[in-house]
């Protein structure tokens with residue numbers, strides 16, 4: 001009956017696109033040295049911040065940020081998230097926030113510090129400010145937190161009610177981070193295109209189309225500018241690439257929402273976090289996961305566009321230092337059993353890998369994971385037509 005299907009459509013729309021739209025932070029301040037103005041901005045949100053940091057940023061927070069906040073009469077408690085953005089840390093930080101009578105939470109650090117701060121603020125219904133100290137993810141922007149075990153194994157993600165109230169992106173601060181964090185951020189951000197173009201399906205919704213096209217623009221910016229950016233840290237092109245990984249990648253998640261979710265690249269990342277000795281960081285594993293996803297599309301769909309995209313990325317990865325295979329990830333000695341475990345977790349029933357438009361078996365996935373650098377028959381690439389219908393796939 002028309003009325004029933006209308007009601008069903010309406011309720012779906014309400015659940016997926018009306019109530020849960022969290023497009024952007026309330027305010028973004030970016031530039032060189034903007035941390036100096038952070039205290040005044042933060043004081044608009046509260047006077048007793050809980051400052052959530054990582055073990056590696058705690059000294060920087062105490063020496064640089066805390067005195068600035070004190071000048072504006074803000075009374076700050078500094079707490080490290082500890083082992084990971086895990087349930088025990090979240091519990092400890094909620095207690096710390098209540099003991100401190102915190103009225104605002106500040107995340108200062110990498111993706112895990114920011115995810116932890118956002119989730120604590122969400123749970124306590126407090127405003128949150130994010131100050132990224134690296135460009136390794138878009139966590140400073142998004143209304144999403146990933147929760148891990150104490151040993152860093154991915155468990156689940158939590159959709160937050162809104163993006164951060166304030167994001168402070170200080171290029172001088174980002175420049176203090178090791179170069180490989182920006183390289184990882186490039187890997188995480190470029191995944192938006194390969195995942196959103198699949199997970200959005202054939203959606204005709206305005207915001208979904210816009211998000212997928214932004215993901216394509218983001219990919220092109222990264223392919224074109226990353227090499228130059230990494231040669232001149234702090235320069236204009238470098239700042240543009242930082243904007244791409246921290247801000248534009250976040251815009252895509254905000255616009256696309258639940259229908260521009262991750263697919264196999266992040267599912268493979270999640271599986272790998274359950275293997276002991278995964279020393280690489282998030283975006284590095286995701287970058288490798290893109291190659292696995294493309295390899296699956298190539299092997300199971302005979303998708304020649306995926307084959308040529310993989311070759312293009314292999315060259316790009318070699319140029320900028322992203323991992324092209326398990327060996328590059330420091331997992332060259334992974335056992336067959338560990339590979340299978342990673343694969344099984346990637347294929348768990350709730351995994352986003354099932355957004356692929358075809359079924360993937362454990363054997364398929366393990367085969368793809370060990371063949372990310374396999375050569376492609378270039379004659380086939382030229383002669384076959386895309387199945388995805390995206391004719392701008394190859395930039396060169």
Ligand SMILES: [Zn+2]
Nearest residue numbers: 188266282286
């Ligand atoms: Zn990611």
